[in-house]
Amino acid sequence: MxxxxxxxxxxxxxxxxxxSLLPKNLQDMGIEEIKKIQLPQGNKKIxxxxxxxxxxxxxxxxxxxxxxxxxxxxxxxxxIGEKMxxxxxxxxxxxxxxxxxxxxxxxxxxxxxxxxxxxxxLKGGEIVINGNAKDYVGSAYRGDxxxxxGGKITINGNVGTEIGEYxxxxxIVINGNxxxxxxxxxxGGIIMLNGEVEGRAGGEMLKGAIVIxxxxxSKLPSFEYEGIVEDPLIKLTKKDEGTQIKGAYYKYIxxxxxxxxxxxxxxxxxHNDPVY
Amino acid sequence: MEYIIKNxxxxxxxxxxxxxxxxxxxxxxxxxxxxxxxxxxxDANNKIVMPGGVDSHSHIAGAKVNTGRTLRPEDSKKDxxxxxxxxxxxxxxVPSTYKTGYQYSxxxxxxxxxxxxxxxxxxxxxxxxxxxxxxxxxxxxxFGNNWMVLEYLKAGDLNMCAAYVAxxxxxxxxxxxxxxxxxxxxxxxxxxxxxxLDDEIPYFGITPRDIVRxxxxxxxxxxxxxxxxVHPNNLGxxxxxxxxLETMECVKDxxxxxKFGKRDTVYYNTHLQFHSxxxxxxxxxxxxxxxxxxxVNKNDHLMVxxxxxxxxxxxxxxxxxxxxxxxxxxxxxxxxxxxxxLETGSGVVPFIYSPKGPVYxxxxxxxxxxxxxxxxxxxxxTTDHPNAGPFIRYPRVIAWLISEEYRKDWIxxxxxxxxxxxxxxxxxxxEYTMYEIAKITRANTSKVLGLSDDRGHLGLGARADIAIYxxxxxxxxxxxxxxxxxxxxxxxxDGEIVVKDGNVVKxxxxxxxxxxxxxxxxxxxxxxxxxxxxxxxxxSVNIENYPVQEAYANQWEPINIDATEIK
Numbered sequence: 001m002x003x004x005x006x007x008x009x010x011x012x013x014x015x016x017x018x019x020s021l022l023p024k025n026l027q028d029m030g031i032e033e034i035k036k037i038q039l040p041q042g043n044k045k046i047x048x049x050x051x052x053x054x055x056x057x058x059x060x061x062x063x064x065x066x067x068x069x070x071x072x073x074x075x076x077x078x079x080i081g082e083k084m085x086x087x088x089x090x091x092x093x094x095x096x097x098x099x100x101x102x103x104x105x106x107x108x109x110x111x112x113x114x115x116x117x118x119x120x121x122l123k124g125g126e127i128v129i130n131g132n133a134k135d136y137v138g139s140a141y142r143g144d145x146x147x148x149x150g151g152k153i154t155i156n157g158n159v160g161t162e163i164g165e166y167x168x169x170x171x172i173v174i175n176g177n178x179x180x181x182x183x184x185x186x187x188g189g190i191i192m193l194n195g196e197v198e199g200r201a202g203g204e205m206l207k208g209a210i211v212i213x214x215x216x217x218s219k220l221p222s223f224e225y226e227g228i229v230e231d232p233l234i235k236l237t238k239k240d241e242g243t244q245i246k247g248a249y250y251k252y253i254x255x256x257x258x259x260x261x262x263x264x265x266x267x268x269x270x271h272n273d274p275v276y
Numbered sequence: 277m278e279y280i281i282k283n284x285x286x287x288x289x290x291x292x293x294x295x296x297x298x299x300x301x302x303x304x305x306x307x308x309x310x311x312x313x314x315x316x317x318x319d320a321n322n323k324i325v326m327p328g329g330v331d332s333h334s335h336i337a338g339a340k341v342n343t344g345r346t347l348r349p350e351d352s353k354k355d356x357x358x359x360x361x362x363x364x365x366x367x368x369x370v371p372s373t374y375k376t377g378y379q380y381s382x383x384x385x386x387x388x389x390x391x392x393x394x395x396x397x398x399x400x401x402x403x404x405x406x407x408x409x410x411x412x413x414x415x416x417x418x419f420g421n422n423w424m425v426l427e428y429l430k431a432g433d434l435n436m437c438a439a440y441v442a443x444x445x446x447x448x449x450x451x452x453x454x455x456x457x458x459x460x461x462x463x464x465x466x467x468x469x470x471x472x473l474d475d476e477i478p479y480f481g482i483t484p485r486d487i488v489r490x491x492x493x494x495x496x497x498x499x500x501x502x503x504x505x506v507h508p509n510n511l512g513x514x515x516x517x518x519x520x521l522e523t524m525e526c527v528k529d530x531x532x533x534x535k536f537g538k539r540d541t542v543y544y545n546t547h548l549q550f551h552s553x554x555x556x557x558x559x560x561x562x563x564x565x566x567x568x569x570x571x572v573n574k575n576d577h578l579m580v581x582x583x584x585x586x587x588x589x590x591x592x593x594x595x596x597x598x599x600x601x602x603x604x605x606x607x608x609x610x611x612x613x614x615x616x617x618l619e620t621g622s623g624v625v626p627f628i629y630s631p632k633g634p635v636y637x638x639x640x641x642x643x644x645x646x647x648x649x650x651x652x653x654x655x656x657x658t659t660d661h662p663n664a665g666p667f668i669r670y671p672r673v674i675a676w677l678i679s680e681e682y683r684k685d686w687i688x689x690x691x692x693x694x695x696x697x698x699x700x701x702x703x704x705x706x707e708y709t710m711y712e713i714a715k716i717t718r719a720n721t722s723k724v725l726g727l728s729d730d731r732g733h734l735g736l737g738a739r740a741d742i743a744i745y746x747x748x749x750x751x752x753x754x755x756x757x758x759x760x761x762x763x764x765x766x767x768x769x770d771g772e773i774v775v776k777d778g779n780v781v782k783x784x785x786x787x788x789x790x791x792x793x794x795x796x797x798x799x800x801x802x803x804x805x806x807x808x809x810x811x812x813x814x815x816s817v818n819i820e821n822y823p824v825q826e827a828y829a830n831q832w833e834p835i836n837i838d839a840t841e842i843k
Binding site for chain 2: 141142143144145
């Protein structure tokens with residue numbers, strides 16, 4: 001197993017983009033080579049050794065995974081793990097915008113907060129943010145109608161608005177609170193919201209499911225009430241084996257601003273008033 | 277600066293040079309007989325030399341192109357242009373202005389015509405032209421749904437119509453008469469469309485036939501360098517080949533009388549691929565490419581460009597508003613639509629021509645049917661950029677035409693079986709020669725545009741717009757052909773090397789070509805009286821604020837025409 005540890009030691013003002021520090025890219029590099037990697041910083045470039053100390057640990061335990069650890073990270077470090085394809089990244093500190101954007105496989109853990117666009121257009125792999133995240137978690141790139149297409153994002157803190165926009169596949173779990181419009185234009189996949197949700201869940205959704213285990217402050221009127229369901233098995237397609245969730249839920253279908261929508265919205269009976 | 281390009285294999289169809297080894301001398305921006313000993317020598321041995329490419333139909337600037345960019349940030353992200361020393365740019369199907377110029381230049385193109393300019397938004401088109409480096413450009417204003425044109429034609433007043441066309445070309449610094457879905461876009465303002473050539477246009481009561489014929493006559497009365505440039509009715513609908521044939525046929529009796537240039541045609545049918553569909557629905561749709569090609573071969577009054585589908589994800593944009601609405605209803609993707617006061621309309625819709633899709637594969641085959649069965653003197657290579665595919669796919673289209681083997685590979689392994697089943701693409705083993713490629717990308721285009729005096733050829737006195745490609749004339753490897761034509765070994769613009777090994781090495785800003793047709797003073801006075809009233813009554817701008825001013829180009833290149841005999 002190879003471990004590359006970056007410890008940020010520079011005071012930076014203009015954000016630096018770290019999308020070239022992917023485990024796969026660093027696999028065959030020596031420490032000197034890593035130190036010379038040029039990272040975009042605004043309209044200039046900065047080399048890795050100007051930004052941080054680098055330590056490489058290697059042992060022959062037969063494990064081929066490469067682990068990248070970024071210590072002392074801040075919101076000024078953007079695009080961590082963008083387009084990552086395998087390996088693991090651990091961020092100790094905050095992560096800037098686009099952490100794990102377009103990631104294909106592997107795992108990213110952020111032991112801190114994250115800026116906007118966590119896992120934008122995620123294709124696979126797993127992202128865990130142990131703090132809060134801002135807007136557009138697991139959303140599509142601006143203008144695109146083909147959003148997150150697989151993988152799993154877990155945010156243990158709170159999130160902002162428009163998470164899972166145009167989501168097609170995969171799972172987003174939010175353990176904290178959520179602002180407006182989770183699952184806007186959702187087209188598949190599951191969003192689990194375990195905290196309080198401000199409102200407009202599933203606006204213009206066509207397919208997929210949103211499960212709200214906390215209170216939803218205001219529900220869109222364009223969802224149709226289906227009844228109370230106990231321990232529902234969420235099936236998103238005919239071939240889908242289903243995802244089992246536990247508890248009693250008010251089930252709605254929507255969003256009826258679209259033609260023939262199949263979006264499922266589950267509101268926990270425990271935390272919500274019966275509104276239909 | 278003097279250059280001598282030595283030992284290149286030259287293809288110059290205008291001067292009947294077919295693969296001869298010869299030297300080309302360049303001095304002061306022109307091609308000359310000889311140069312002094314100080315000339316820089318360029319060894320073009322084992323390379324082919326052609327005139328700079330001329331594209332007669334592309335959408336590179338103006339309102340709808342910009343709407344396409346705004347509508348599709350995701351397209352912008354798809355292709356980022358970032359080369360040392362050059363302006364950054366982005367966009368795959370609707371690239372930004374600088375990127376457009378650089379990429380055309382990289383392919384050895386030197387003149388490109390923007391095929392649809394809403395007259396009211398001419399200033400915006402020219403503003404983008406200012407920021408479009410490397411190429412000479414011109415724009416064709418839209419006339420086919422213009423209220424003034426429709427009313428003059430309704431009244432049967434061809435003279436006033438001609439005066440108006442001349443005035444508008446000058447006011448908008450336009451180049452030729454563009455007609456898009458004649459009458460249909462105006463009908464779209466009423467929530468309708470016209471399909472056949474003899475359908476009545478709401479309110480005006482005339483028909484598409486009247487518009488096409490009327491404007492064709494006006495075009496020849498004025499003696500404009502280019503003929504009418506037509507996108508007929510019914511674009512993209514199965515069974516539309518009959519409408520297209522009728523439209524082509526309806527101007528057959530009109531004679532070409534250009535006062536500038538050497539064209540002998542009175543009609544130009546653009547993106548013919550979109551107009552060559554048989555059958556009654558997409559289920560029974562078949563290629564009518566061969567039939568259309570036969571018509572084109574037999575008749576002398578017209579030229580066509582193809583609008584070859586390249587099977588990419590792209591952005592469609594046209595002044596044919598109702599057609600774009602249909603397209604949006606078909607694919608359900610986002611769309612933008614616009615009405616340009618009294619003049620025209622437009623729509624923009626992203627589109628994915630997937631090679632796995634039966635209909636898209638058939639459309640691809642129809643384009644190739646046209647290419648492979650038509651006389652190479654009568655067709656022009658376009659993709660109707662970006663409607664059927666982005667212009668950076670021209671090299672791929674060239675590869676499909678030159679190499680049967682490459683084409684077969686696509687038919688057998690890449691596209692849906694409908695391509696072979698419903699077209700005649702596999703009936704022919706025709707392969708284009710380099711000479712023919714030079715025709716369909718240079719000689720034919722410059723002639724049909726009326727620009728062949730000094731463009732599109734390498735004769736003495738011509739502009740030194742030259743493209744050199746590093747390829748063996750007998751090469752049949754599709755990938756190699758594509759690479760060679762995508763990255764020109766050298767490109768000259770006005771006698772200067774602007775591209776080397778596919779990279780832009782010098783930034784130049786070309787001319788904006790427009791037509792300045794002088795009309796009789798009395799007729800003009802009468803026209804202005806009429807227009808002043810209309811502007812006051814209908815337009816949101818004053819007539820004084822309408823014309824494009826002198827400052828709106830890096831350098832104007834007027835084509836002066838005397839049409840004062842029209843009274």
